[in-house]
Amino acid sequence: xxxxxxxxxxxxxxxxxxxxxxxxxxxxxxxxxxxxxxxxxxxxxxxxxxxxxxxxxxxxxxxxxxxxxxxxxxxxxxxxxxxxxxxxxx
Amino acid sequence: xxxxxxxxxxxxxxxxxxxxxxxxxxxxxxxxxxxxxxxxxxxxxxxxxxxxxxxxxxxxxxxxxxxxxxxxxxxxxxxxxxxxxxxxxxxxxxxxxxxxxxxxxxxxxxxxxxxxxxxxxxxxxxxxxxxxxxxxxxxxxxxxxxxxx
Numbered sequence: 001x002x003x004x005x006x007x008x009x010x011x012x013x014x015x016x017x018x019x020x021x022x023x024x025x026x027x028x029x030x031x032x033x034x035x036x037x038x039x040x041x042x043x044x045x046x047x048x049x050x051x052x053x054x055x056x057x058x059x060x061x062x063x064x065x066x067x068x069x070x071x072x073x074x075x076x077x078x079x080x081x082x083x084x085x086x087x088x089x090x
Numbered sequence: 091x092x093x094x095x096x097x098x099x100x101x102x103x104x105x106x107x108x109x110x111x112x113x114x115x116x117x118x119x120x121x122x123x124x125x126x127x128x129x130x131x132x133x134x135x136x137x138x139x140x141x142x143x144x145x146x147x148x149x150x151x152x153x154x155x156x157x158x159x160x161x162x163x164x165x166x167x168x169x170x171x172x173x174x175x176x177x178x179x180x181x182x183x184x185x186x187x188x189x190x191x192x193x194x195x196x197x198x199x200x201x202x203x204x205x206x207x208x209x210x211x212x213x214x215x216x217x218x219x220x221x222x223x224x225x226x227x228x229x230x231x232x233x234x235x236x237x238x239x
Contacts, residue, residue: 012168012169015145015148015168016112016113016118016148016160016162016168017110017112019118020112020117020118021112021117024117047213047214048118048119048213048214049142049150049152049158049213049214052143052150052158052160052213053142053143053150053158055143
C-alpha cells in the first residue's frame, strides 16, 4: 500500500472541477484508490459522489492510498491535480 | 428507478450546451441542464432523499437507491461565495422531491458576470443509465428531466 499526504491547493477546495478531474484520473487506474480526510474513513476516489461528499477545503490535507503496480505513479498524478490552484477556465 | 425533476423553471438545453467543459463533457457525470427563468425563486429537490452536501450554490441529494443527484446553480458560482443564494435546508435533512432547498436569484448571478444555467447531474452513473432525457424545450419546476435506472 502506497500512501501520500497532499494539501488541497484549489482555492475552491475539492469542488466540481477539481473533483471531476481527480475522480476521472483515479477511475482509469486498475487498482482501488482511496482518499481520506484526517479522522474520517477513507472513501472511494473513483466515486464523484464520495469525493464531493468528502468536501475537502482549500488548505486541508488528505491522504491518498493505492496498492500495486503503478500506485506510485498514480499518486503522483493525483497529487499534481490536488496541487493546482486553478483548473482550466476561471 | 429514479425520476429526476427539474429544480427550476426555464428551458432545457442539455449538458453539451453548458458553458463549462467540466459539465459539457459530462466529466462530473451524465445529465442535463436548464437555462432558468430570470427571476428570483427557490430551487427544489430533484429527488426524494437525504441532502449529503449543501453549498449555497450547489447540492447533492441521495435517494434510497443510492442514486446521488447534483444540482449546480449557475456556472462557476462557487466564486460568488454565497452571494445571491440562501440555503433553506441543511445537510443531513431528509427531503421530498419538490421541497425548496435554496433560494436564489438568476438575475443577481448574471449581474455578477456568471451564467445562471443549472446543471442537473447523475453522479457515478453510466450515460446509458439515463432515459427520457429532456435536452430542449420549456420545463416547469418539477417537470421530469430524466429517469435513472
